[in-house]
Amino acid sequence: MNNATQTLRARRWRGDSREQFHVAADGTLMACDVTASPAPTAGKPHALFALPRDGTTLLASPDGSKFLVFVSVGAPRTALTLVQSWSAQLEQRQEK
DSSP, X not given: OOOOSSOEEEXXXXXXXXXXXXXXXXXXXXXXXXXXXXXXXXXXXXXXXXXXXXXXXXXXXXXXXXXXXXXXXXXXXXXXXXXXXXXXXHHHHHHO
16 A cells, blocks of 8 residues: 655554554655555545654554654763762772
């Protein structure tokens, strides 16, 4: 079932399989109504809203009313070092 003439990415279905969501090539979140009877048919895609260009993953709630989009927020951060029992280690160093 082809419901768009442009490249699609991140296709997701609504929980009841009556609507498909996808990200169009220009980064717009699109929705397309789908019927299964008498034969599978896709309606005309319609725009919901623009997504950030760096969105990497799209998740839709089962009812299609909420979306979660993972986006990059800059350069990767450096590693974090967790020091446990630092006060005891500090006391040991002060005793030396």
